[in-house]
Amino acid sequence: MAHEQILVVDDDALTARFIASLLREYDYDVLVAQDGVHALELLKRHEFAMVVCDLVMPYRDGFSVLRAIRQNIKLHDLPVLLVSMRDREEDIVRGLEEGADDYVIKPFNARELLARIRKILARKRKVS
Amino acid sequence: MQQVLIWIIFAISGIFLVLTTLIIVNKAWRETQEATIARRRKELEPKILSWVHGDEKTVRKAFGENFSTSDTGVIEQILLDHVQRVRGIERDRLAQAMDQLGLVDGYLDGLNSRRWWRRAESAEKLGLSTTKRAIQPLSRALDDEIHEVRLRAAKALGMLGDAASALKLVRALNEPSRWSTIRVADILIGMGHKSVDAVIEAFPGLTREGQLAVLDIVGRVRLVSVTPWLVEKTKDESTDIRARAFHALGSIGDPSVTPELQAALNDKEWPVRAMAAKALGRMRITEAIPQLAKALRDEQWWVRHNAGRALRAMGPLGLYALERLVADGDVFAREQAILMLEEAGRVDERAAELVHEGPDERRVAKSLLEKIVASGTTGRLRVLSREHPVADVRRELSALLPEEVAS
Numbered sequence: 124m125a126h127e128q129i130l131v132v133d134d135d136a137l138t139a140r141f142i143a144s145l146l147r148e149y150d151y152d153v154l155v156a157q158d159g160v161h162a163l164e165l166l167k168r169h170e171f172a173m174v175v176c177d178l179v180m181p182y183r184d185g186f187s188v189l190r191a192i193r194q195n196i197k198l199h200d201l202p203v204l205l206v207s208m209r210d211r212e213e214d215i216v217r218g219l220e221e222g223a224d225d226y227v228i229k230p231f232n233a234r235e236l237l238a239r240i241r242k243i244l245a246r247k248r249k250v251s
Numbered sequence: 252m253q254q255v256l257i258w259i260i261f262a263i264s265g266i267f268l269v270l271t272t273l274i275i276v277n278k279a280w281r282e283t284q285e286a287t288i289a290r291r292r293k294e295l296e297p298k299i300l301s302w303v304h305g306d307e308k309t310v311r312k313a314f315g316e317n318f319s320t321s322d323t324g325v326i327e328q329i330l331l332d333h334v335q336r337v338r339g340i341e342r343d344r345l346a347q348a349m350d351q352l353g354l355v356d357g358y359l360d361g362l363n364s365r366r367w368w369r370r371a372e373s374a375e376k377l378g379l380s381t382t383k384r385a386i387q388p389l390s391r392a393l394d395d396e397i398h399e400v401r402l403r404a405a406k407a408l409g410m411l412g413d414a415a416s417a418l419k420l421v422r423a424l425n426e427p428s429r430w431s432t433i434r435v436a437d438i439l440i441g442m443g444h445k446s447v448d449a450v451i452e453a454f455p456g457l458t459r460e461g462q463l464a465v466l467d468i469v470g471r472v473r474l475v476s477v478t479p480w481l482v483e484k485t486k487d488e489s490t491d492i493r494a495r496a497f498h499a500l501g502s503i504g505d506p507s508v509t510p511e512l513q514a515a516l517n518d519k520e521w522p523v524r525a526m527a528a529k530a531l532g533r534m535r536i537t538e539a540i541p542q543l544a545k546a547l548r549d550e551q552w553w554v555r556h557n558a559g560r561a562l563r564a565m566g567p568l569g570l571y572a573l574e575r576l577v578a579d580g581d582v583f584a585r586e587q588a589i590l591m592l593e594e595a596g597r598v599d600e601r602a603a604e605l606v607h608e609g610p611d612e613r614r615v616a617k618s619l620l621e622k623i624v625a626s627g628t629t630g631r632l633r634v635l636s637r638e639h640p641v642a643d644v645r646r647e648l649s650a651l652l653p654e655e656v657a658s
Contacts (some may be wrong), residue, residue: 135336137332137333137336138336140296140300141300141333141336141337144296144297144300144301144304145300145304145341148300148301148304148305149304229336230335230336230337230338230342231337231338232337232338232339232340232341233304233337233339233340233341234339234340234341235339
Protein backbone atom coordinates (compact mmCIF):
# COMPACT_ATOMS: atom_id res chain seq x y z
CA MET A 124 0.00 0.00 0.00
CA ALA A 125 1.30 3.47 -0.92
CA HIS A 126 2.12 5.71 2.03
CA GLU A 127 -0.73 7.94 3.02
CA GLN A 128 -0.02 11.64 2.71
CA ILE A 129 -0.97 13.95 5.59
CA LEU A 130 -1.05 17.73 5.57
CA VAL A 131 0.15 19.36 8.80
CA VAL A 132 -0.91 23.00 9.18
CA ASP A 133 0.64 25.05 11.99
CA ASP A 134 2.17 28.52 12.14
CA ASP A 135 4.43 27.35 14.97
CA ALA A 136 7.25 25.79 12.96
CA LEU A 137 8.51 23.75 15.93
CA THR A 138 5.16 22.09 16.53
CA ALA A 139 4.73 21.46 12.80
CA ARG A 140 8.19 19.86 12.62
CA PHE A 141 7.50 17.75 15.69
CA ILE A 142 4.22 16.39 14.30
CA ALA A 143 5.79 15.86 10.88
CA SER A 144 8.71 13.94 12.34
CA LEU A 145 6.34 11.80 14.41
CA LEU A 146 4.25 10.92 11.37
CA ARG A 147 7.28 10.25 9.15
CA GLU A 148 8.63 7.93 11.85
CA TYR A 149 5.48 5.87 11.30
CA ASP A 150 5.78 5.90 7.50
CA TYR A 151 3.37 8.61 6.57
CA ASP A 152 4.25 11.16 3.90
CA VAL A 153 3.91 14.64 5.30
CA LEU A 154 3.64 18.12 3.84
CA VAL A 155 3.69 21.16 6.11
CA ALA A 156 1.82 24.44 5.62
CA GLN A 157 2.59 27.40 7.86
CA ASP A 158 -0.84 29.02 7.64
CA GLY A 159 -4.38 28.50 6.39
CA VAL A 160 -3.85 30.16 3.02
CA HIS A 161 -0.81 27.99 2.29
CA ALA A 162 -2.79 24.92 3.39
CA LEU A 163 -5.62 25.61 0.96
CA GLU A 164 -3.11 26.08 -1.87
CA LEU A 165 -1.51 22.71 -1.07
CA LEU A 166 -4.95 21.09 -0.88
CA LYS A 167 -5.62 22.23 -4.45
CA ARG A 168 -2.37 20.75 -5.75
CA HIS A 169 -2.03 17.51 -3.76
CA GLU A 170 -4.19 14.66 -2.61
CA PHE A 171 -4.13 14.09 1.14
CA ALA A 172 -5.49 11.31 3.32
CA MET A 173 -6.18 13.80 6.12
CA VAL A 174 -5.31 17.20 7.57
CA VAL A 175 -3.88 17.94 11.01
CA CYS A 176 -4.62 21.61 11.55
CA ASP A 177 -3.82 24.20 14.22
CA LEU A 178 -6.67 26.49 15.23
CA VAL A 179 -5.04 29.86 15.86
CA MET A 180 -3.08 30.98 12.80
CA PRO A 181 -2.58 34.21 10.85
CA TYR A 182 -4.63 35.05 7.71
CA ARG A 183 -7.02 32.06 7.93
CA ASP A 184 -7.55 30.24 11.19
CA GLY A 185 -8.30 26.55 11.63
CA PHE A 186 -12.10 27.06 11.66
CA SER A 187 -11.85 28.91 8.35
CA VAL A 188 -9.72 26.15 6.78
CA LEU A 189 -12.17 23.55 8.09
CA ARG A 190 -15.16 25.43 6.63
CA ALA A 191 -13.37 25.80 3.25
CA ILE A 192 -12.73 22.05 3.19
CA ARG A 193 -16.30 21.12 4.15
CA GLN A 194 -17.74 23.48 1.51
CA ASN A 195 -15.49 22.16 -1.26
CA ILE A 196 -17.22 19.52 -3.33
CA LYS A 197 -14.01 17.52 -3.85
CA LEU A 198 -12.68 17.81 -0.32
CA HIS A 199 -15.80 17.84 1.85
CA ASP A 200 -15.20 14.37 3.29
CA LEU A 201 -11.47 14.86 3.92
CA PRO A 202 -10.78 14.03 7.61
CA VAL A 203 -9.55 16.99 9.67
CA LEU A 204 -8.06 16.78 13.15
CA LEU A 205 -7.81 20.11 14.99
CA VAL A 206 -4.89 20.70 17.35
CA SER A 207 -5.07 23.74 19.60
CA MET A 208 -4.01 25.36 22.83
CA ARG A 209 -7.62 26.49 23.23
CA ASP A 210 -8.98 24.09 25.80
CA ARG A 211 -12.31 25.79 26.47
CA GLU A 212 -15.36 23.60 26.07
CA GLU A 213 -16.97 26.01 23.58
CA ASP A 214 -13.95 25.86 21.25
CA ILE A 215 -13.89 22.07 21.32
CA VAL A 216 -17.64 21.86 20.71
CA ARG A 217 -17.44 24.46 17.93
CA GLY A 218 -14.57 22.61 16.26
CA LEU A 219 -16.47 19.32 16.29
CA GLU A 220 -19.74 20.95 15.22
CA GLU A 221 -18.03 22.64 12.28
CA GLY A 222 -17.01 19.21 11.07
CA ALA A 223 -13.66 18.32 12.63
CA ASP A 224 -13.18 14.58 13.06
CA ASP A 225 -11.31 15.07 16.33
CA TYR A 226 -9.85 17.77 18.57
CA VAL A 227 -6.56 17.51 20.46
CA ILE A 228 -5.37 20.05 23.04
CA LYS A 229 -1.79 21.36 23.07
CA PRO A 230 0.58 20.50 24.63
CA PHE A 231 -0.37 17.11 23.31
CA ASN A 232 0.66 13.59 24.09
CA ALA A 233 2.38 12.49 20.87
CA ARG A 234 1.40 8.82 21.12
CA GLU A 235 -2.19 9.78 21.74
CA LEU A 236 -2.16 12.13 18.73
CA LEU A 237 -0.76 9.34 16.59
CA ALA A 238 -3.42 6.91 17.81
CA ARG A 239 -6.16 9.38 16.98
CA ILE A 240 -4.74 9.99 13.49
CA ARG A 241 -4.52 6.24 12.86
CA LYS A 242 -8.09 5.75 14.02
CA ILE A 243 -9.37 8.50 11.71
CA LEU A 244 -7.46 7.04 8.76
CA ALA A 245 -8.70 3.51 9.53
CA ARG A 246 -12.28 4.79 9.64
CA LYS A 247 -11.77 6.57 6.33
CA ARG A 248 -10.37 3.42 4.70
CA LYS A 249 -13.32 1.41 6.01
CA VAL A 250 -15.82 3.90 4.58
CA SER A 251 -14.15 4.09 1.18
CA MET B 252 48.20 74.92 12.27
CA GLN B 253 46.79 73.65 8.99
CA GLN B 254 49.03 70.58 9.28
CA VAL B 255 47.69 69.81 12.73
CA LEU B 256 44.12 70.05 11.50
CA ILE B 257 44.88 67.69 8.61
CA TRP B 258 46.38 65.18 11.08
CA ILE B 259 43.38 65.45 13.35
CA ILE B 260 41.04 64.82 10.40
CA PHE B 261 43.13 61.80 9.36
CA ALA B 262 43.14 60.47 12.92
CA ILE B 263 39.35 60.80 13.26
CA SER B 264 38.84 59.19 9.84
CA GLY B 265 41.16 56.38 10.88
CA ILE B 266 39.19 55.79 14.09
CA PHE B 267 35.91 55.68 12.13
CA LEU B 268 37.43 53.31 9.61
CA VAL B 269 38.64 50.97 12.35
CA LEU B 270 35.26 51.09 14.12
CA THR B 271 33.36 50.43 10.87
CA THR B 272 35.64 47.50 10.10
CA LEU B 273 35.13 46.10 13.60
CA ILE B 274 31.36 46.39 13.27
CA ILE B 275 31.37 44.69 9.86
CA VAL B 276 33.66 41.90 11.06
CA ASN B 277 31.54 41.39 14.18
CA LYS B 278 28.31 41.26 12.18
CA ALA B 279 29.85 38.86 9.66
CA TRP B 280 31.12 36.65 12.52
CA ARG B 281 27.69 36.63 14.18
CA GLU B 282 25.88 35.83 10.95
CA THR B 283 28.34 33.03 10.23
CA GLN B 284 27.74 31.68 13.74
CA GLU B 285 23.97 31.88 13.31
CA ALA B 286 24.18 30.17 9.91
CA THR B 287 26.34 27.41 11.41
CA ILE B 288 23.90 26.95 14.29
CA ALA B 289 20.92 26.89 11.90
CA ARG B 290 22.69 24.33 9.69
CA ARG B 291 23.60 22.11 12.64
CA ARG B 292 20.07 22.44 13.99
CA LYS B 293 18.67 21.34 10.66
CA GLU B 294 20.95 18.28 10.74
CA LEU B 295 20.50 17.38 14.39
CA GLU B 296 16.81 18.06 15.02
CA PRO B 297 15.45 15.19 12.88
CA LYS B 298 17.91 12.80 14.59
CA ILE B 299 16.86 13.93 18.05
CA LEU B 300 13.15 13.77 17.23
CA SER B 301 13.59 10.36 15.65
CA TRP B 302 15.25 9.17 18.86
CA VAL B 303 12.44 10.74 20.91
CA HIS B 304 9.81 8.83 18.92
CA GLY B 305 11.71 5.54 19.23
CA ASP B 306 12.78 3.19 22.03
CA GLU B 307 16.58 3.51 21.96
CA LYS B 308 17.86 4.20 25.49
CA THR B 309 21.00 6.27 24.86
CA VAL B 310 20.53 9.61 23.15
CA ARG B 311 24.16 9.81 21.96
CA LYS B 312 23.47 6.85 19.69
CA ALA B 313 21.08 9.14 17.80
CA PHE B 314 24.04 11.20 16.62
CA GLY B 315 26.47 8.35 15.99
CA GLU B 316 29.94 9.63 15.06
CA ASN B 317 28.43 12.91 14.08
CA PHE B 318 28.53 14.53 17.55
CA SER B 319 30.90 17.13 18.91
CA THR B 320 30.78 18.95 22.23
CA SER B 321 30.36 22.23 20.35
CA ASP B 322 26.91 20.96 19.35
CA THR B 323 25.71 20.90 22.97
CA GLY B 324 24.24 24.41 22.80
CA VAL B 325 22.28 23.59 19.63
CA ILE B 326 21.03 20.31 21.07
CA GLU B 327 20.04 22.01 24.32
CA GLN B 328 17.98 24.56 22.40
CA ILE B 329 16.26 21.83 20.39
CA LEU B 330 15.40 19.89 23.54
CA LEU B 331 14.15 22.97 25.40
CA ASP B 332 12.03 24.08 22.44
CA HIS B 333 10.27 20.75 22.09
CA VAL B 334 9.93 19.75 25.73
CA GLN B 335 7.47 22.63 26.24
CA ARG B 336 5.24 21.49 23.40
CA VAL B 337 4.51 17.88 24.24
CA ARG B 338 3.36 15.67 27.07
CA GLY B 339 3.62 12.00 27.92
CA ILE B 340 6.32 9.60 26.78
CA GLU B 341 7.87 12.03 24.28
CA ARG B 342 8.26 14.68 26.94
CA ASP B 343 9.84 12.15 29.32
CA ARG B 344 12.31 11.12 26.63
CA LEU B 345 13.25 14.74 25.86
CA ALA B 346 13.87 15.26 29.58
CA GLN B 347 15.85 12.01 29.72
CA ALA B 348 18.04 13.30 26.86
CA MET B 349 18.71 16.50 28.82
CA ASP B 350 19.83 14.42 31.76
CA GLN B 351 22.00 12.05 29.70
CA LEU B 352 23.80 14.94 27.99
CA GLY B 353 24.72 16.50 31.34
CA LEU B 354 22.49 19.51 30.86
CA VAL B 355 20.57 18.87 34.09
CA ASP B 356 23.83 18.75 36.06
CA GLY B 357 24.75 22.08 34.49
CA TYR B 358 21.43 23.61 35.56
CA LEU B 359 21.85 22.24 39.09
CA ASP B 360 25.29 23.91 39.22
CA GLY B 361 23.73 27.04 37.77
CA LEU B 362 21.42 27.31 40.76
CA ASN B 363 24.53 28.05 42.86
CA SER B 364 25.87 30.68 40.48
CA ARG B 365 26.83 34.07 41.86
CA ARG B 366 24.93 35.72 38.99
CA TRP B 367 21.21 35.91 39.80
CA TRP B 368 20.07 35.72 36.18
CA ARG B 369 21.96 32.46 35.74
CA ARG B 370 20.24 31.08 38.86
CA ALA B 371 16.86 32.21 37.50
CA GLU B 372 17.54 30.68 34.08
CA SER B 373 18.77 27.42 35.62
CA ALA B 374 15.65 27.20 37.81
CA GLU B 375 13.41 27.64 34.77
CA LYS B 376 15.28 25.00 32.76
CA LEU B 377 15.17 22.56 35.67
CA GLY B 378 11.39 22.92 35.60
CA LEU B 379 11.38 21.97 31.94
CA SER B 380 13.75 19.06 32.59
CA THR B 381 11.11 17.48 34.91
CA THR B 382 13.86 15.74 36.88
CA LYS B 383 12.96 14.76 40.42
CA ARG B 384 16.57 15.48 41.43
CA ALA B 385 15.69 19.16 41.11
CA ILE B 386 13.05 19.21 43.85
CA GLN B 387 15.44 19.82 46.78
CA PRO B 388 17.67 22.41 45.02
CA LEU B 389 14.62 24.25 43.69
CA SER B 390 13.09 24.17 47.13
CA ARG B 391 16.24 25.86 48.47
CA ALA B 392 16.00 28.42 45.65
CA LEU B 393 12.63 29.47 47.09
CA ASP B 394 14.71 31.24 49.77
CA ASP B 395 16.90 33.02 47.22
CA GLU B 396 17.53 36.69 47.97
CA ILE B 397 16.33 37.67 44.47
CA HIS B 398 12.58 37.75 43.94
CA GLU B 399 12.81 36.67 40.27
CA VAL B 400 14.82 33.58 41.19
CA ARG B 401 12.28 32.64 43.87
CA LEU B 402 9.41 32.97 41.41
CA ARG B 403 11.12 30.97 38.68
CA ALA B 404 11.97 28.27 41.21
CA ALA B 405 8.31 28.21 42.27
CA LYS B 406 7.18 27.96 38.66
CA ALA B 407 9.70 25.17 38.06
CA LEU B 408 8.44 23.21 41.07
CA GLY B 409 4.94 23.62 39.66
CA MET B 410 6.12 22.18 36.35
CA LEU B 411 7.62 19.17 38.11
CA GLY B 412 4.02 18.71 39.14
CA ASP B 413 4.03 16.04 41.84
CA ALA B 414 2.98 16.04 45.47
CA ALA B 415 6.58 16.29 46.71
CA SER B 416 7.21 19.49 44.79
CA ALA B 417 3.82 20.86 45.88
CA LEU B 418 4.85 20.35 49.49
CA LYS B 419 7.96 22.45 48.94
CA LEU B 420 6.09 25.04 46.92
CA VAL B 421 3.46 25.69 49.56
CA ARG B 422 6.08 27.46 51.69
CA ALA B 423 6.32 30.11 48.99
CA LEU B 424 2.75 31.14 49.82
CA ASN B 425 4.32 32.97 52.74
CA GLU B 426 6.06 35.34 50.31
CA PRO B 427 5.73 38.85 51.71
CA SER B 428 4.43 40.28 48.44
CA ARG B 429 0.74 39.68 47.77
CA TRP B 430 1.48 39.56 44.05
CA SER B 431 3.96 36.71 44.58
CA THR B 432 1.44 34.85 46.71
CA ILE B 433 -1.08 35.10 43.88
CA ARG B 434 1.47 33.82 41.36
CA VAL B 435 2.44 30.89 43.59
CA ALA B 436 -1.23 30.12 44.21
CA ASP B 437 -1.80 30.06 40.43
CA ILE B 438 1.07 27.60 40.07
CA LEU B 439 -0.44 25.36 42.75
CA ILE B 440 -3.87 25.58 41.12
CA GLY B 441 -2.22 24.54 37.85
CA MET B 442 -0.94 21.42 39.61
CA GLY B 443 -4.55 20.43 40.30
CA HIS B 444 -5.52 17.87 42.91
CA LYS B 445 -1.86 16.95 43.57
CA SER B 446 -1.40 20.22 45.42
CA VAL B 447 -4.48 19.97 47.64
CA ASP B 448 -3.16 17.66 50.39
CA ALA B 449 0.03 19.71 50.60
CA VAL B 450 -1.72 23.07 50.97
CA ILE B 451 -4.12 21.73 53.58
CA GLU B 452 -1.27 20.24 55.57
CA ALA B 453 0.65 23.51 55.43
CA PHE B 454 -2.38 25.70 56.29
CA PRO B 455 -1.80 26.13 60.05
CA GLY B 456 1.78 27.33 59.57
CA LEU B 457 1.02 29.91 56.88
CA THR B 458 0.57 33.66 57.15
CA ARG B 459 -2.98 35.03 56.89
CA GLU B 460 -2.39 35.89 53.19
CA GLY B 461 -1.07 32.38 52.62
CA GLN B 462 -4.09 30.83 54.36
CA LEU B 463 -6.48 32.88 52.23
CA ALA B 464 -4.57 31.74 49.14
CA VAL B 465 -4.97 28.11 50.26
CA LEU B 466 -8.75 28.57 50.52
CA ASP B 467 -8.75 30.00 46.98
CA ILE B 468 -6.65 27.08 45.74
CA VAL B 469 -8.91 24.38 47.16
CA GLY B 470 -11.94 26.23 45.81
CA ARG B 471 -10.47 26.47 42.34
CA VAL B 472 -9.26 22.84 42.25
CA ARG B 473 -12.81 21.83 43.25
CA LEU B 474 -12.31 18.52 45.04
CA VAL B 475 -15.53 17.49 46.78
CA SER B 476 -13.48 15.55 49.35
CA VAL B 477 -12.22 18.88 50.73
CA THR B 478 -15.73 19.97 51.73
CA PRO B 479 -15.55 18.82 55.41
CA TRP B 480 -12.25 20.66 55.88
CA LEU B 481 -13.74 23.82 54.38
CA VAL B 482 -16.83 23.53 56.59
CA GLU B 483 -14.49 23.48 59.57
CA LYS B 484 -12.88 26.70 58.29
CA THR B 485 -16.29 28.38 58.05
CA LYS B 486 -16.28 28.31 61.87
CA ASP B 487 -12.95 30.16 62.12
CA GLU B 488 -12.89 33.31 64.23
CA SER B 489 -11.40 35.32 61.35
CA THR B 490 -13.99 36.98 59.11
CA ASP B 491 -11.72 36.71 56.05
CA ILE B 492 -11.16 32.99 56.56
CA ARG B 493 -14.87 32.31 57.03
CA ALA B 494 -15.80 34.40 53.98
CA ARG B 495 -13.19 32.78 51.75
CA ALA B 496 -14.17 29.29 52.96
CA PHE B 497 -17.80 29.94 51.95
CA HIS B 498 -16.60 31.25 48.60
CA ALA B 499 -14.62 28.04 48.07
CA LEU B 500 -17.62 25.92 49.05
CA GLY B 501 -19.68 27.74 46.43
CA SER B 502 -17.05 26.94 43.79
CA ILE B 503 -16.99 23.25 44.72
CA GLY B 504 -20.79 23.11 44.71
CA ASP B 505 -21.42 20.23 47.11
CA PRO B 506 -25.14 20.63 48.03
CA SER B 507 -24.61 18.93 51.41
CA VAL B 508 -23.39 22.30 52.77
CA THR B 509 -26.70 24.07 52.08
CA PRO B 510 -27.63 24.39 55.81
CA GLU B 511 -24.25 26.00 56.60
CA LEU B 512 -24.62 28.44 53.70
CA GLN B 513 -28.16 29.37 54.70
CA ALA B 514 -27.07 29.94 58.30
CA ALA B 515 -24.16 32.09 57.12
CA LEU B 516 -26.61 34.58 55.63
CA ASN B 517 -27.17 35.62 59.27
CA ASP B 518 -23.47 35.92 60.15
CA LYS B 519 -22.62 39.07 62.06
CA GLU B 520 -19.92 40.03 59.50
CA TRP B 521 -21.06 41.26 56.10
CA PRO B 522 -18.19 39.69 54.02
CA VAL B 523 -19.35 36.27 55.24
CA ARG B 524 -22.98 37.04 54.40
CA ALA B 525 -21.93 38.31 50.96
CA MET B 526 -19.90 35.19 50.15
CA ALA B 527 -22.64 32.87 51.43
CA ALA B 528 -25.15 34.62 49.15
CA LYS B 529 -22.78 34.29 46.21
CA ALA B 530 -22.21 30.60 46.94
CA LEU B 531 -25.95 29.88 47.14
CA GLY B 532 -26.40 31.56 43.76
CA ARG B 533 -23.59 29.60 42.16
CA MET B 534 -25.05 26.37 43.49
CA ARG B 535 -28.62 27.41 42.55
CA ILE B 536 -30.00 26.33 45.92
CA THR B 537 -33.64 27.30 45.35
CA GLU B 538 -34.64 26.38 48.90
CA ALA B 539 -32.60 29.41 50.03
CA ILE B 540 -34.75 31.84 48.02
CA PRO B 541 -36.64 33.19 51.09
CA GLN B 542 -33.39 33.92 52.95
CA LEU B 543 -31.83 35.48 49.85
CA ALA B 544 -34.91 37.68 49.41
CA LYS B 545 -34.41 38.79 53.01
CA ALA B 546 -30.70 39.38 52.31
CA LEU B 547 -31.75 41.84 49.63
CA ARG B 548 -32.64 44.18 52.53
CA ASP B 549 -29.20 43.78 54.13
CA GLU B 550 -27.57 46.97 55.37
CA GLN B 551 -24.46 46.27 53.26
CA TRP B 552 -24.55 46.96 49.52
CA TRP B 553 -22.26 44.00 48.71
CA VAL B 554 -24.60 41.51 50.41
CA ARG B 555 -27.64 42.95 48.59
CA HIS B 556 -25.75 42.82 45.30
CA ASN B 557 -24.72 39.17 45.74
CA ALA B 558 -28.19 38.17 46.97
CA GLY B 559 -29.75 39.84 43.92
CA ARG B 560 -27.38 38.07 41.56
CA ALA B 561 -28.00 34.78 43.36
CA LEU B 562 -31.76 35.11 42.92
CA ARG B 563 -31.28 35.98 39.27
CA ALA B 564 -29.10 32.89 38.80
CA MET B 565 -31.86 30.61 40.16
CA GLY B 566 -34.03 30.81 37.07
CA PRO B 567 -37.83 31.29 37.09
CA LEU B 568 -38.23 30.77 40.86
CA GLY B 569 -35.58 33.39 41.62
CA LEU B 570 -37.11 35.82 39.14
CA TYR B 571 -40.57 35.43 40.71
CA ALA B 572 -38.97 36.22 44.08
CA LEU B 573 -37.38 39.33 42.59
CA GLU B 574 -40.74 40.37 41.10
CA ARG B 575 -42.33 40.18 44.54
CA LEU B 576 -39.61 42.50 45.85
CA VAL B 577 -40.22 45.39 43.44
CA ALA B 578 -42.87 46.74 45.83
CA ASP B 579 -40.79 46.06 48.95
CA GLY B 580 -40.75 48.65 51.70
CA ASP B 581 -36.95 48.74 51.58
CA VAL B 582 -35.81 51.11 48.85
CA PHE B 583 -32.45 49.32 48.35
CA ALA B 584 -34.13 45.93 48.01
CA ARG B 585 -36.53 47.40 45.49
CA GLU B 586 -33.78 48.95 43.39
CA GLN B 587 -31.65 45.81 43.45
CA ALA B 588 -34.63 43.64 42.47
CA ILE B 589 -35.53 45.92 39.54
CA LEU B 590 -31.91 46.07 38.39
CA MET B 591 -31.69 42.26 38.36
CA LEU B 592 -35.01 41.93 36.54
CA GLU B 593 -33.78 44.40 33.92
CA GLU B 594 -30.47 42.53 33.51
CA ALA B 595 -32.28 39.21 33.21
CA GLY B 596 -34.50 40.64 30.44
CA ARG B 597 -37.58 40.09 32.61
CA VAL B 598 -38.72 43.72 32.36
CA ASP B 599 -38.62 43.46 28.55
CA GLU B 600 -40.57 40.19 28.66
CA ARG B 601 -43.27 41.66 30.89
CA ALA B 602 -43.44 44.76 28.67
CA ALA B 603 -44.09 42.54 25.64
CA GLU B 604 -46.81 40.70 27.62
CA LEU B 605 -48.77 43.94 27.95
CA VAL B 606 -50.29 43.04 24.57
CA HIS B 607 -50.45 39.27 25.22
CA GLU B 608 -53.62 37.56 23.99
CA GLY B 609 -54.21 36.00 27.40
CA PRO B 610 -55.89 38.38 29.88
CA ASP B 611 -54.08 36.78 32.89
CA GLU B 612 -50.67 37.38 31.32
CA ARG B 613 -51.61 41.00 30.54
CA ARG B 614 -52.82 41.55 34.10
CA VAL B 615 -49.67 40.06 35.70
CA ALA B 616 -47.41 42.08 33.40
CA LYS B 617 -49.28 45.32 34.01
CA SER B 618 -49.30 44.80 37.76
CA LEU B 619 -45.51 44.33 37.84
CA LEU B 620 -44.76 47.25 35.56
CA GLU B 621 -47.04 49.53 37.58
CA LYS B 622 -45.06 48.64 40.70
CA ILE B 623 -41.82 49.42 38.89
CA VAL B 624 -43.23 52.77 37.76
CA ALA B 625 -44.35 53.48 41.32
CA SER B 626 -40.82 52.75 42.56
CA GLY B 627 -39.48 55.49 40.29
CA THR B 628 -36.84 53.23 38.66
CA THR B 629 -38.19 53.69 35.15
CA GLY B 630 -35.03 53.95 33.02
CA ARG B 631 -35.55 50.74 31.06
CA LEU B 632 -39.29 51.30 30.69
CA ARG B 633 -38.68 54.75 29.23
CA VAL B 634 -36.31 53.26 26.65
CA LEU B 635 -38.87 50.57 25.76
CA SER B 636 -41.66 53.14 25.47
CA ARG B 637 -39.61 54.83 22.74
CA GLU B 638 -37.83 51.92 21.05
CA HIS B 639 -39.90 48.74 21.43
CA PRO B 640 -40.52 47.25 17.94
CA VAL B 641 -44.25 46.72 18.63
CA ALA B 642 -46.27 49.94 18.46
CA ASP B 643 -48.98 48.63 20.84
CA VAL B 644 -46.36 47.89 23.49
CA ARG B 645 -44.94 51.41 23.13
CA ARG B 646 -48.44 52.83 23.52
CA GLU B 647 -49.24 50.70 26.61
CA LEU B 648 -45.95 51.64 28.26
CA SER B 649 -46.45 55.33 27.55
CA ALA B 650 -49.87 55.07 29.18
CA LEU B 651 -48.30 53.47 32.28
CA LEU B 652 -45.48 55.96 32.67
CA PRO B 653 -46.11 59.35 34.22
CA GLU B 654 -46.48 61.98 31.51
CA GLU B 655 -43.31 63.88 32.28
CA VAL B 656 -41.26 60.62 32.27
CA ALA B 657 -42.82 59.28 29.07
CA SER B 658 -42.03 62.46 27.21
